[in-house]
Amino acid sequence: MTEFAQAPATLIFDDFVRVYFATRPAPSSDSQYVSYTGFADFDRTDLTKVLSVSKEPILLLGGLGTFDEFGIYPTSLIRDGTDVIAYYGGWTRCESVPYNVAIGMARSTDGGRSFAKAGPGPVLSYGIDEPMTVSGPKIRRFHDTLYMWYVAGLRWTVSDGRPESIFKIRMATSKDGISWVRVGRNLIPDVLEADECQASPDVFELDGSYHMLFSYKFGSGFRNTDRGYRIGYAHSDDLVHWTRNDSMAGIQPSSDGGWDGQSVAYPHVFKLDGRLWLLYLGDEVGRYGFGLAVHSS
Amino acid sequence: MVWKKLGLVFNPAEHQLPGACVDFAQSPQAVMVGETIRIFFSTRERDEGGKYLSRVTYANFDRSFTFLSMAPSFVMDLGAAGCYDEHGIFPLNVLRVNDELLGYIGGWSRRVAVPVDGSIGIARSKNEGVTFERIGPGPVLSSSINEPFLIGDPFVQRFDHLFHMWYIFGTQWLTVEDSSAVERVYKIGHAISNDGVRWEKPSEGVQIIQDVLGPTESQALPSVAAFAGKYHMVFCFRESIDFRHVPSRAYRLGYAFSTDLVNWTRDDSMLGLDVGENSWDSEMLCYPHLFQVGGKTYLLYNGNEFGRNGFGVAELVAP
Numbered sequence: 001m002t003e004f005a006q007a008p009a010t011l012i013f014d015d016f017v018r019v020y021f022a023t024r025p026a027p028s029s030d031s032q033y034v035s036y037t038g039f040a041d042f043d044r045t046d047l048t049k050v051l052s053v054s055k056e057p058i059l060l061l062g063g064l065g066t067f068d069e070f071g072i073y074p075t076s077l078i079r080d081g082t083d084v085i086a087y088y089g090g091w092t093r094c095e096s097v098p099y100n101v102a103i104g105m106a107r108s109t110d111g112g113r114s115f116a117k118a119g120p121g122p123v124l125s126y127g128i129d130e131p132m133t134v135s136g137p138k139i140r141r142f143h144d145t146l147y148m149w150y151v152a153g154l155r156w157t158v159s160d161g162r163p164e165s166i167f168k169i170r171m172a173t174s175k176d177g178i179s180w181v182r183v184g185r186n187l188i189p190d191v192l193e194a195d196e197c198q199a200s201p202d203v204f205e206l207d208g209s210y211h212m213l214f215s216y217k218f219g220s221g222f223r224n225t226d227r228g229y230r231i232g233y234a235h236s237d238d239l240v241h242w243t244r245n246d247s248m249a250g251i252q253p254s255s256d257g258g259w260d261g262q263s264v265a266y267p268h269v270f271k272l273d274g275r276l277w278l279l280y281l282g283d284e285v286g287r288y289g290f291g292l293a294v295h296s297s
Numbered sequence: 298m299v300w301k302k303l304g305l306v307f308n309p310a311e312h313q314l315p316g317a318c319v320d321f322a323q324s325p326q327a328v329m330v331g332e333t334i335r336i337f338f339s340t341r342e343r344d345e346g347g348k349y350l351s352r353v354t355y356a357n358f359d360r361s362f363t364f365l366s367m368a369p370s371f372v373m374d375l376g377a378a379g380c381y382d383e384h385g386i387f388p389l390n391v392l393r394v395n396d397e398l399l400g401y402i403g404g405w406s407r408r409v410a411v412p413v414d415g416s417i418g419i420a421r422s423k424n425e426g427v428t429f430e431r432i433g434p435g436p437v438l439s440s441s442i443n444e445p446f447l448i449g450d451p452f453v454q455r456f457d458h459l460f461h462m463w464y465i466f467g468t469q470w471l472t473v474e475d476s477s478a479v480e481r482v483y484k485i486g487h488a489i490s491n492d493g494v495r496w497e498k499p500s501e502g503v504q505i506i507q508d509v510l511g512p513t514e515s516q517a518l519p520s521v522a523a524f525a526g527k528y529h530m531v532f533c534f535r536e537s538i539d540f541r542h543v544p545s546r547a548y549r550l551g552y553a554f555s556t557d558l559v560n561w562t563r564d565d566s567m568l569g570l571d572v573g574e575n576s577w578d579s580e581m582l583c584y585p586h587l588f589q590v591g592g593k594t595y596l597l598y599n600g601n602e603f604g605r606n607g608f609g610v611a612e613l614v615a616p
Contacts, residue, residue, distance in 0.1 A: 064479065065411040065470040066445050092414075095407035097379040102440065119502065121445035126416060128494070131435030132379045155434075156379045163378070178442065 006035075007074030007200070008279040008290045009138075010270045011084065011112050016041040016051055017272065018112060019279065020058070021290060022073035034061060035073035037088065039112075047277065047292060058115050059088070059106055067092055067102040067122045074200075074266075076139045077112065078146075084112040085177060087148060089135035090122060097156050097163050101135035102126065103148075105177065124150070124172065124180050132156075133165050136199055142210075146174045147239060149187075149201035149212070157195060159220030166219050169201045171240070187242050188214065188234055195219025198232070200266040203239070206276065210236045213249060213267040213278070229265035231280065251278065251293060260291060298552075298569045299615040300596065305577045306362045308607040309340060315354050315370045317342045323351070323604035324388035324518060324584040325597040328398060330425045333365065334358040334590065336597065337372065337400075337426065338608065339387040350375060351385035351405065355426060360591065362610055373400070373420060373429040381406050381416035381436045388518070388584070390451045391426060392493075398422040399493055400429045401451035401462070404436065411470050411479050415449035416440070417462075419494060437494055438464065443502025446470075447483050450518045452586075453493065456528075460490040461558060463519035463530070466502075471513065471537055482512075482537045485519045487559070506532065506553050507563050513537045516551065521558075522587040524594055525616035528555045531568065531585040531596060544572075548583035550598065570596070570611060577606055584608075 006022040020039045027033045036057035043049040058075070062068035068090025075088040090104045102122035106115035124134055133153030140147045152170045156163045169188045172180040190196040201214045212234045218227035233249035234242040253264050260282030268279040276295035309322045318340040326337045336358060339351040353372050357365040372389065376382035382404025390401040402418040416436030420429035440446055447467030454461055465483040472479055484504035488496040508514040519532040530553045536546035552568035553561040573579045578600030586597040594613035600606070 062445075063470075064472070065408070065414070065447075065467070065481075067440060069410055093409035094379065095409060096383060100379065100406075105442070119442035119445070121440045121442050123442055125439040125441065126381060126435045127439070128419070128433035128435045128437050131376075131381065131433070153379065155377060165379075 006281060006290075007136075007266050008268050008281075009074065009076045010268065010279070011077050011079070012270070012272060013041075013044070013111075016044050017047060017270075018042075019290075020075050020077060022075065032093075033071075035071040035091070036061070037072050037075040044272070047272075054113070056114075058086070058108075058113070059117065062090060062117075062120060066090070066120050067100075067125070068104050069093075070099070072104075074136060076137050078139045078141060080107075080177070082109070084108040084115075085139070086115055087123070087137040087139050089137065097132075097165075099133070100126075101133045101153075103134055103137045103150060118178070123178060124148070127182060127184075129184055130154075130170060130182070133167055135167070136201075138200070138202055140203055142205070142239060146177050147203070148172050148174070148180065149203055151199050151201070157219060164220050165197070166195050167197050167199065169198045169214060171201075183240060187240075188212075188232070188244055191232075191244065191246065192216065192218055197222075199229075200268070202267050202269050204269045204271070204276070210239055211269075212236070212242060213269055215265040215267060217265075229281075231264050231267050251280065253282075266290075298567060298613060300568075300570045300611040301614050302570075302573070302578075303362060303610045303612055305600070305607055305609040306358065307336070307338070307356055307364065310606070312356070312364075312367055314340050315368070316352060318352065318354075320605050321351075321603075322356075322607045323599055324586070325599070325608040326388055326391050326586050327588040327590075327595075327597060328391045328393055328426065329590055330357075332360065334360065334362070335426055336608075337389050337391055338604075339385075339389070348407075349385070351387040353386050353389040369427065372422070372426060373431070376404060376406075376418075376431075377434060379406075380404070380434055381414075381439070382418055383407075384413070388450065389420075389429075390453055392453050392455075394455075394493065396423075398426050398429075399453070400426075401453050402431075402436075403449040403451055405449075411446075411481075413447075414440075415447045417448055417451045417464060432494060438462065438488055438496050438498075440466075441498060441501055444486065444498070447481055449483075452518070452520050454521055456523065456558060460493045460496075461521070462488040462490070462496060463505075463521055464488065465517055465519070468504075469513075473538060480537050481515065483515050483517065485516045485532060500559075505559075505561055506530070506551070509551075509563070509565065510534065510536060515540075517548075518584045518586075520585050520587040522589055522594060524589070524613075528558055529553075529587070530555070530561060531587055533583040533585060535583075544580040547581040548603075550582045550585055573600075577601060578609060
C-alpha cells in the first residue's frame with residue numbers, strides 16, 4: 001500500500017487505540033484503484049505516537065463476480081463479546097456507471113487483527129428505495145440494539161461528461177447483526193441543493209442526547225474546489241429523528257491552508273479516558289492521511 | 298404425468314414487435330384478462346453498442362391458444378442508470394392480486410469483471426398489464442450473505458394467504474479453459490412475504506432442488522402449481538459450460554413435487570415432457586411456466602436457441 005489513508009474508525013484497547021483506515025496500492029495501468037483496509041496502533045496516552053502499522057490488509061477482496069471484488073472501503077467495527085465484527089463497503093465495477101457498492105460483514109476472533117467474511121455476499125444490499133451504492137457503514141450499539149448508519153445512492157447524474165453518484169444518509173437496525181430493518185428514508189435534510197451528497201454519518205452519545213457528525217458536499221464540481229466536503233452536525237433524542245444544525249459542528253477547513261485547508265471530511269468521533277476525539281480527512285479526501293482534533297466544549 | 302404438446306403458439310417473426318425487436322419471445326408468463334389469455338414475454342432489442350436489452354411485451358390469445366392481438370408497446374421502460382434493471386427485464390412474472398397485477402421484475406445490469414448481475418424488483422399495473430409502474434427504483438430481493446450474485450427468475454404465487462417466491466441465486470462464476478469467457482452457475486431458492494413487497498429468505502443460501510448433473514448444474518425459471526393433492530414445480534436445468542451449441546448439454550425441463558412448499562423431491566422422469574424430433578423444441582426445452590385456467594393445467598415453454606423462435610404450450614392430460 002502506498003497511497004491514501006481514508007475513513008478512519010477506532011477500536012480501543014487497554015494500552016493503545018487501533019485506527020482502521022482504507023488505503024490503496026498504486027493504481028493499475030488503466031488508472032483504476034482498489035481499496036483495502038489496514039490499521040495503525042496509537043499510544044493510548046499520546047495519540048500522536050504511532051506504535052505499529054499492520055503489514056497485511058484485514059480482509060482480501062472478493063472472488064469473481066462478488067460485490068467486493070474491487071474494493072473494501074470503508075470499514076466500521078464493534079466488539080461482540082470477545083469477537084470484533086466489521087461492516088464494510090464492498091465495491092464492484094459496472095458498465096454504464098463506474099461502480100456499485102453493498103455492505104459486507106466479517107468477524108475477528110483474534111482481537112481485530114484478521115477477519116473472516118460472514119459469506120461471499122453482502123449483509124445489506126440494494127433495496128426498493130435504496131437502489132444503488134449502499135455504502136459507508138458505521139456500526140454502533142445502543143440499548144442492546146445494533147444501529148447502522150450508512151449511505152444510499154439515489155441516482156446518478158452526469159456533470160461535465162462524468163457520472164456522479166448522489167447519496168444520502170440512511171439507517172437500519174438489527175438484533176443479531178445479520179438481519180437488518182431499514183428506516184427507508186433520508187435522515188438528514190439537505191442544505192446545499194437536492195443533489196447534496198452526504199457521507200460518514202458518525203453517531204455518539206453525550207450528555208443524554210445523540211449527536212451526529214457527517215460530511216456533505218455539492219453533487220457536482222466538488223473536486224479540489226470549495227464545493228467539496230464540509231462537516232455537518234445533527235442531534236436526536238431517539239436516534240431516528242434528527243435535527244440538522246451545521247453551525248454546531250465546530251470544525252472547518254483550516255484558514256491557514258495546509259493539509260486540510262480546502263475541505264474536511266469523513267469525521268469519526270470516539271471517547272477515550274473522559275475526552276472526546278475527532279478523526280477526520282482533509283484535502284483530496286484522505287490522499288494525505290487523517291488528522292486529529294479534541295473536543296474543547 | 299401425461300402432456301399433450303400443442304406446438305409453437307407464438308413465433309415472433311410472424312408479428313410486429315414493439316421498438317426494434319425482431320427475434321426472441323422468451324420466458325412466457327400468463328395471466329387471464331376476462332376470457333383472454335394474456336402472455337407476457339421478453340423480447341430483445343440492441344443498444345448503441347450492439348448488446349442486447351431484454352424488453353417485456355405481451356400477446357393475447359383465446360382459450361385454444363389462437364393468437365388474437367399484440368400489446369400496443371412495451372409494458373415498462375428499463376431502469377435508470379445504475380439501477381438493477383437497467384439492461385434488461387427477463388422475466389416479468391405477473392400475478393393478479395385483487396384488481397391489480399403485480400409484476401415481479403427479473404432485472405439485469407452489466408458488470409465489468411463478469412457480464413451481468415441480477416436482482417428482483419416489483420411493479421404494479423392498474424390497467425391489466427398494458428403498463429406497469431415500479432413501486433420503487435430498487436429491488437425487493439437482492440444478493441445476501443450466502444447468495445452473492447445473480448438473483449433472478451422470480452415466480453410468485455399465493456398459497457394460504459402467504460406470498461411465496463421461487464427464484465434463482467448464483468453460486469459461482471466459472472472461468473472457462475482456453476477462453477476469456479466466464480459462465481454462471483445458479484440454483485433455485487425460496488422466499489416468503491406477507492405483503493408481496495417485503496421478502497424474507499427463510500433458507501438463505503440453500504438450494505431447495507437437488508442437482509442431477511453435479512454441483513455445476515444450473516437451474517432456472519422455477520414455476521409452481523397445485524393440483525392432484527400436491528404442489529408441483531417445473532424448472533429448467535443444464536450444464537454450465539458448452540450448453541449453447543451442444544444439444545445434449547442444453548436446457549431440459551426438471552420436475553419436483555412437495556406437500557408443504559418447503560421440502561421438494563426431484564424426479565425429472567415423472568414430468569413426461571422431453572424434446573421433440575426435428576422441430577422447434579428438438580434441441581432445448583427451457584423457461585417453463587405452469588398456469589391453470591378453466592380446470593386445465595398448461596405449461597408454456599421455450600424451445601431451441603432459448604426461445605429465439607418463440608414459445609409453445611403443452612396441456613396436462615393426466616397428472
